[in-house]
Amino acid sequence: MLKKTCYIFSALGLVLSVSCATPPGPDIRAAAGLANAVQFRAESLPADAPPVGNALDLPTAIERAVRQSPTLQTALAEVRAAQADARQSRLPPNPVLSVVFRYPDDGGSSVTETGLTADLLTVLQTPRRIRAADNRLRAASARAVAAALDVIADTEKSYHTANALRQEMVLLEQGAGHIDRLLQIARHRLDAGEGTRLDVATLEARRAETRIDLQERRLKLTQVQLVLARLLGQPSGDTDWQQTTSLPVAALIRSEADWLVAALRKHPEIQADRWQLAALEDRRALARLAFLEGSAAGLDAEREGDWSLGPSLAVPLPLFDWGQARRAKARALAIAARHRLTQTVRQTVQEVRQAHAAQARLAAAATQAREQLTPLQQQRVDLARAVYERGQSGITPLMLAELDLQKAQLRAVHLELRAAVAVIELRRASGGTAAIFKTKTTTQKQ
Numbered sequence: 001m002l003k004k005t006c007y008i009f010s011a012l013g014l015v016l017s018v019s020c021a022t023p024p025g026p027d028i029r030a031a032a033g034l035a036n037a038v039q040f041r042a043e044s045l046p047a048d049a050p051p052v053g054n055a056l057d058l059p060t061a062i063e064r065a066v067r068q069s070p071t072l073q074t075a076l077a078e079v080r081a082a083q084a085d086a087r088q089s090r091l092p093p094n095p096v097l098s099v100v101f102r103y104p105d106d107g108g109s110s111v112t113e114t115g116l117t118a119d120l121l122t123v124l125q126t127p128r129r130i131r132a133a134d135n136r137l138r139a140a141s142a143r144a145v146a147a148a149l150d151v152i153a154d155t156e157k158s159y160h161t162a163n164a165l166r167q168e169m170v171l172l173e174q175g176a177g178h179i180d181r182l183l184q185i186a187r188h189r190l191d192a193g194e195g196t197r198l199d200v201a202t203l204e205a206r207r208a209e210t211r212i213d214l215q216e217r218r219l220k221l222t223q224v225q226l227v228l229a230r231l232l233g234q235p236s237g238d239t240d241w242q243q244t245t246s247l248p249v250a251a252l253i254r255s256e257a258d259w260l261v262a263a264l265r266k267h268p269e270i271q272a273d274r275w276q277l278a279a280l281e282d283r284r285a286l287a288r289l290a291f292l293e294g295s296a297a298g299l300d301a302e303r304e305g306d307w308s309l310g311p312s313l314a315v316p317l318p319l320f321d322w323g324q325a326r327r328a329k330a331r332a333l334a335i336a337a338r339h340r341l342t343q344t345v346r347q348t349v350q351e352v353r354q355a356h357a358a359q360a361r362l363a364a365a366a367t368q369a370r371e372q373l374t375p376l377q378q379q380r381v382d383l384a385r386a387v388y389e390r391g392q393s394g395i396t397p398l399m400l401a402e403l404d405l406q407k408a409q410l411r412a413v414h415l416e417l418r419a420a421v422a423v424i425e426l427r428r429a430s431g432g433t434a435a436i437f438k439t440k441t442t443t444q445k446q
Contacts, residue, residue, distance in 0.1 A: 023086070023134050023141075028066070028148045033432065035059075038066055038148065040076040049233035058159050058245035061232060065155040068233025072151055075144035082133070082140040089133035092126070093119040095298070115312060117298030125286050132282035139275035145432070146268035151231065153428045157421055158228040163247045164417035165221040168410055169214060175406045176210045179203055182402075186395055199395035206399060247416055248423075256356045259430050263352045264345065266431030273344045277337040284330035290323030291316070351429035359422035366415035374412055377405040 029037045049068050052060065066072060100113040122129075183203040189195030225239035264270065292315065300312040384401040387393045 023137055028072075028145055034063060034066060036063070038072065038076070040080060041073055045070055045073065045233065048236045051234055051237050052232060052241070054240075054242050055244055056241040057243075058156065061159055061228070062152050062155050064233065065151050065231040066148055069147070069151045069231075072144065072147045075140075075147040079137070079140045079144050082137040086130070086133040086137045089126070089129045093122045096296070111302065113300065113302045115298060115300045117296040117312065117314070120295035120297045120313075120315075121289060121292045123297075124292070125289060128282050128286050132279045132286070135275045135279035135282060139272045139279065142268040142272035142275060146272065149268065149428055149432045152432070153424050155228070155231050156424045158224055158231060159243065159245070160247055160417060160420045160424075162221060162224045162228060163243055163245075164413050165217055165224060166243075167247070167413045169217045169221065171406060171409045171413070172210055172214050172217060175402065176207065176214070178402055179207045179210060182395065182398065183207060185389070189391075194391060196394065202395055202399055206403070247413075248420055256353060259352050259356055259426060260349060263348050263430040267344075267348050267429065268431055269344050270341070270348060270431075273337065273341040277334065277341055280330070280334040280337045284327070284334050287323060287327040287330040290326045291318040291321070293323075348429055352426065355422050355426035355429055359419055359426055362415055362419035362422055366412055366419050369408060369412035369415055374405070374408045377401070377408045381405050 027037075028034065045068060049064075052064055095116050095118045098113075098115040098117070102111040102113070104111070183200065186195050186199045186203055190197060190200055222239075225241075226235070229235050229237055229239050294314075294316045296312075296314040298312050299309060301307060301309045381398070381401040384393075384398040388395060388398045
């Protein structure tokens with residue numbers, strides 16, 4: 001009889017079997033432009049991964065940083081949890097079997113009552129629950145993509161900043177060499193009675209200032225290298241890499257409107273907020289049936305001599321709680337998600353426009369500084385040196401010319417770094433559009 005009851009229970013469709021597949025996880029490889037897919041690691045990452053070697057190019061650094069990122073692995077674990085929730089939403093509720101034996105007072109035959117019920121509300125809400133779980137999974141996947149893009153942007157910034165600091169140190173060391181030679185000339189002229197003590201003191205002060213600048217640059221380089229080492233998964237390892245990718249100077253080939261269109265379509269934070277809003281809207285729809293919580297439907301069988309079978313239904317009476325509070329909460333959360341989405345869209349548009357304008361202007365300024373300002377300052381230094389070496393002027397004009405030349409060279413490097421960072425921020429704000437837009441890059445002269 002129990003087998004018959006189970007058969008009728010299934011035939012009535014009180015337990016639903018859903019075979020829809022869950023949405024796929026995040027495709028970080030495509031979004032970030034990586035060579036290989038990023039795998040979720042069940043075991044924890046080592047505190048110090050194996051070293052990457054002496055030569056380090058930017059693509060290798062990015063691949064290494066993405067695969068050694070605990071932040072990204074945490075985001076992927078959250079995706080796994082969301083996938084489990086999505087699979088759980090597809091499972092029908094377990095039926096509840098109840099068996100009751102009653103013995104009459106007169107000592108007659110026992111009465112057997114059996115019941116097989118299922119949670120009615122869960123059955124009715126199954127399609128909407130599946131949709132909500134899938135939307136939460138998509139939101140988690142978008143957040144994982146955002147985590148990967150953050151790791152890539154941080155790695156690129158650290159890599160290019162280290163390159164720029166090395167170039168600045170080379171320029172300062174060259175300037176220190178020029179000052180040493182001028183100081184030697186000034187001392188010889190002072191000994192010969194042709195120079196002044198002021199020239200010697202001026203050059204000595206300038207040499208001390210240059211050495212201080214070098215110490216500051218070395219400290220900044222050490223700090224940036226340690227950040228890069230952490231991103232590469234070897235915070236305690238060696239940081240004396242030979243960075244083989246030069247600092248780029250990028251020229252945009254797309255308009256601001258194109259970048260904005262790409263950002264609104266691909267920005268992972270916007271996608272995550274949209275999917276989260278969709279999930280909350282599903283939750284709001286589920287709250288409409290909250291008053292049915294505790295409902296059950298099934299079949300009851302009773303044996304008192306012969307078996308009798310019939311459907312059963314248990315529904316709560318909504319005298320006090322008819323789901324009004326849960327509906328209000330679900331509505332408030334959905335409203336908050338809409339405002340959050342609007343804020344994310346506005347913030348993204350601002351970031352894209354700021355980065356686009358910064359890159360365009362900084363790239364132009366860097367080109368002007370390297371191709372116009374620096375040659376003019378070099379010409380001024382050559383003229384001042386010739387006049388000084390002929391004894392027709394003091395050291396001050398030459399010192400000023402040397403100082404201005406060094407400032408122009410350092411400024412060019414700084415502008416090129418800022419332009420490269422602006423491109424990184426533009427790609428990040430646009431959702432990693434390296435695969436959509438290809439920016440032309442030229443390597444600067446070393």
